[in-house]
Amino acid sequence: MSKIGVVMSREFLSTVKRRSYLIVTFGMPFFVSLYLGIVAFLPAMFMAQRGASRREIGLVDEAGVVREAEISRLASSGPQAEVQELTKRLGAGSSSGGRMAAAILEGVATNVRFRIFASREVGMEALRARTIDRLYVIPEEYLDSGGVETYRSKDASFGFGRTRAGESLEKLLSRSLLAGRVPDELRPRIEEPLRGAAARQYTVARDGRIEPLDLQVRIARMAIPGVFALLFMMSVLISSGYLLQGVSEEKENRVIEVILSSVRPEQLLFGKLLGLGAAGLLQLIVWISVASLATSLLAAAALAVLDFKLFSGCLVFFVLGFLMLGSLMTGTGALGSNARESQQMAAIWSTLTILPPALTWMGILDAPNGSLARILGWFPLTAPITMMLRLGTGQVPWWDVLVGVFCLAGGVYLSIRASGALFRLGLLMYGKRPSLREILRQLRHA
Amino acid sequence: MAILTFSHLHKTYASTVASEDVSFEVRSGEVFGLLGPNGAGKSTIIRMLMDIIAPDAGEILLDGHRLGPGERDRIGYLPEERGLYRKEKAIDVLVYFGMLKGLHRRAARERALAWLKRIDLADLADRRVDQMSKGQQQKVQIVGTLLHDPAIIVVDEPFSGLDPINTALVRDLLKEKSAAGCVVVLSTHQMPLVEALCDRVAMIHQGRLVLYGPLDEIRRQDGEASVLVETEGALPELDVAARLERQGPLVRVFLKAGARPRDLMERMVRHGVQLHHFEVVRTPLEEIFVRTVRRLEAAPAGNGALAGART
Numbered sequence: 183m184s185k186i187g188v189v190m191s192r193e194f195l196s197t198v199k200r201r202s203y204l205i206v207t208f209g210m211p212f213f214v215s216l217y218l219g220i221v222a223f224l225p226a227m228f229m230a231q232r233g234a235s236r237r238e239i240g241l242v243d244e245a246g247v248v249r250e251a252e253i254s255r256l257a258s259s260g261p262q263a264e265v266q267e268l269t270k271r272l273g274a275g276s277s278s279g280g281r282m283a284a285a286i287l288e289g290v291a292t293n294v295r296f297r298i299f300a301s302r303e304v305g306m307e308a309l310r311a312r313t314i315d316r317l318y319v320i321p322e323e324y325l326d327s328g329g330v331e332t333y334r335s336k337d338a339s340f341g342f343g344r345t346r347a348g349e350s351l352e353k354l355l356s357r358s359l360l361a362g363r364v365p366d367e368l369r370p371r372i373e374e375p376l377r378g379a380a381a382r383q384y385t386v387a388r389d390g391r392i393e394p395l396d397l398q399v400r401i402a403r404m405a406i407p408g409v410f411a412l413l414f415m416m417s418v419l420i421s422s423g424y425l426l427q428g429v430s431e432e433k434e435n436r437v438i439e440v441i442l443s444s445v446r447p448e449q450l451l452f453g454k455l456l457g458l459g460a461a462g463l464l465q466l467i468v469w470i471s472v473a474s475l476a477t478s479l480l481a482a483a484a485l486a487v488l489d490f491k492l493f494s495g496c497l498v499f500f501v502l503g504f505l506m507l508g509s510l511m512t513g514t515g516a517l518g519s520n521a522r523e524s525q526q527m528a529a530i531w532s533t534l535t536i537l538p539p540a541l542t543w544m545g546i547l548d549a550p551n552g553s554l555a556r557i558l559g560w561f562p563l564t565a566p567i568t569m570m571l572r573l574g575t576g577q578v579p580w581w582d583v584l585v586g587v588f589c590l591a592g593g594v595y596l597s598i599r600a601s602g603a604l605f606r607l608g609l610l611m612y613g614k615r616p617s618l619r620e621i622l623r624q625l626r627h628a
Numbered sequence: 629m630a631i632l633t634f635s636h637l638h639k640t641y642a643s644t645v646a647s648e649d650v651s652f653e654v655r656s657g658e659v660f661g662l663l664g665p666n667g668a669g670k671s672t673i674i675r676m677l678m679d680i681i682a683p684d685a686g687e688i689l690l691d692g693h694r695l696g697p698g699e700r701d702r703i704g705y706l707p708e709e710r711g712l713y714r715k716e717k718a719i720d721v722l723v724y725f726g727m728l729k730g731l732h733r734r735a736a737r738e739r740a741l742a743w744l745k746r747i748d749l750a751d752l753a754d755r756r757v758d759q760m761s762k763g764q765q766q767k768v769q770i771v772g773t774l775l776h777d778p779a780i781i782v783v784d785e786p787f788s789g790l791d792p793i794n795t796a797l798v799r800d801l802l803k804e805k806s807a808a809g810c811v812v813v814l815s816t817h818q819m820p821l822v823e824a825l826c827d828r829v830a831m832i833h834q835g836r837l838v839l840y841g842p843l844d845e846i847r848r849q850d851g852e853a854s855v856l857v858e859t860e861g862a863l864p865e866l867d868v869a870a871r872l873e874r875q876g877p878l879v880r881v882f883l884k885a886g887a888r889p890r891d892l893m894e895r896m897v898r899h900g901v902q903l904h905h906f907e908v909v910r911t912p913l914e915e916i917f918v919r920t921v922r923r924l925e926a927a928p929a930g931n932g933a934l935a936g937a938r939t
Contacts, residue, residue: 442678443679444729606680
């Protein structure tokens with residue numbers, strides 16, 4: 183077995199056999215599901231209650247333009263088709279988060295119910311009694327002047343409901359006004375000019391292939407990079423925790439000098455990265471499998487078959503990104519005089535890696551071949567997450583991806599060399615931090 | 629024949645010169661002493677040998693070749709800063725150390741068990757290191773150094789922190805290994821142990837080589853000849869005596885340069901001195917070292933290091 187292999191297997195086995203590792207690995211899903219249960223269940227319960235007790239919107243039609251038939255038609259038409267499909271998919275997922283999101287979407291997309299009052303006075307009375315949140319009065323001269331009066335309770339809350347009420351009234355009025363004045367077959371074209379049942383959406387590929395726009399596939403395409411980016415961030419954070427802990431321990435135990443007399447610092451660093459990376463990944467897999475997120479991982483696996491190119495692209499950036507960030511964090515962390523200081527020093531790198539794409543992801547997705555996306559995609563530190571996002575759009579040319587891989591591989595090589603030098607320097611400095619001058623000198627030698 | 633050649637080694641830390649143009653050889657079959665006070669630069673030389681730190685200039689050759697990663701497996705190293713994985717079993721730590729030196733897992737395990745048996749720790753193989761006594765941990769550490777049967781053994785301050793039993797154990801093991809043909813490089817500031825163990829020595833002071841050669845020769849050349857005598861009545865004026873130093877009932881007579889103990893004896897007999905005790909003193913290494921350092925410090929700057937290596 184090579185020395186890297188010896189270090190790797192030792193680091194992996196000694197980590198997974200630790201009691202703290204086992205407790206965290208198997209205990210975490212339990213606590214997280216308990217927490218999620220509380221966090222997701224309570225709001226869902228409150229929302230259900232609010233939904234049941236949702237107050238109606240009052241309407242006084244002094245102009246006589248509103249048609250009763252249109253009110254019931256509006257109430258019976260549910261949320262828009264797209265929202266319906268989305269909520270169906272979310273609701274079908276086993277996760278509580280999905281159910282909650284579905285409930286919110288349905289709430290937003292459902293039309294409000296109107297209650298007709300015979301006179302302004304009766305309506306006002308209901309508003310004062312807070313049995314309704316808001317009262318619309320359509321004045322007698324509405325058809326001439328168009329001025330609808332809105333009355334709302336002073337303590338009414340902001341929320342989705344307010345805009346929904348206005349939109350629903352607009353629909354109700356336009357439909358009522360169209361009824362009888364426009365042929366029935368023309369009405370759907372006027373009421374929903376774009377979204378009629380016969381509306382179709384297509385995508386056109388570079389080779390001219392035309393395919394119906396499949397919302398499901400679009401979401402899934404973004405799911406692969408999404409899952410990878412999430413796994414990347416989590417595994418870097420988890421594994422680097424173990425790495426720094428291990429390095430501090432070896433420094434404190436004074437065992438490091440014996441080890442360094444047998445392996446080169448780069449070999450030690452690489453072996454540790456692979457071994458602890460594997461331990462971190464194992465932990466992550468246990469968590470994901472135990473938690474209901476299993477579905478998303480399975481979906482990603484299914485899509486690997488569906489879109490192998492995208493999957494393998496993400497995998498390359500994942501592995502290279504992990505090696506670079508892990509080695510940088512360990513090299514810097516080795517300079518700390520204790521575990522806490524090491525963690526703080528190493529955190530610089532995770533921030534530099536995660537923050538820029540996290541702040542600009544909308545811009546990256548919007549223009550995956552724009553200069554911002556290219557710069558972040560080629561700069562080794564930000565490349566892993568940025569390229570995963572860009573790859574998900576399916577619009578990045580192959581040479582662009584190659585440049586990204588090449589830059590990142592260069593970054594991995596340099597960071598392992600530099601970290602090896604820092605590692606060597608930091609490990610032999612017991613209880614004190616090397617000076618900046620000494621650090622620069624070591625880096626030059628590397 | 630030189631097995632290890634240290635050639636013009638130079639190493640500076642931020643503001644301190646840890647090693648300045650240090651050159652010497654270690655020959656096959658010998659116990660070589662690297663001497664000097666704390667902070668003299670001995671550990672830096674050892675760490676450069678183990679490739680833990682890189683020299684700024686100069687090189688180290690093993691059998692005439694630059695030290696590669698593979699060659700380092702031929703060396704067993706006991707550093708001054710030692711330690712074990714405290715939360716692991718002794719046997720696991722030893723197997724890991726052995727595997728890092730190129731042994732297969734099974735061989736490392738078999739050898740570790742045999743060694744533990746030899747030092748009476750066979751029962752504690754499966755005990756966690758932090759549950760062992762300090763003395764037991766020291767023994768495990770020593771086994772870790774010798775486990776892969778190295779041809780060269782490098783020990784840095786091997787006796788520091790050792791209890792008397794383990795000191796004897798290490799000394800015996802080093803003697804045994806040397807008798808079996810191993811080269812031993814012993815770095816220490818404890819001169820008496822060097823006198824008991826080493827064939828040749830190199831003395832380092834402030835990063836520079838100040839004395840180098842066979843122990844006997846250094847003693848002969850740099851040691852001040854002196855004789856311990858006990859006489860009836862006071863000593864008369866003797867032309868060979870440089871100075872006298874009372875040591876309890878005895879008087880230590882330091883001889884002038886070129887004078888030999890038998891010249892002193894002859895003068896005493898001529899003067900009719902009643903002699904009860906006459907003992908030629910072997911100058912302690914420590915004394916030679918202190919004198920050399922004082923001489924160098926008194927000498928003008930840049931003129932201090934040893935000009936040419938004696939062999």
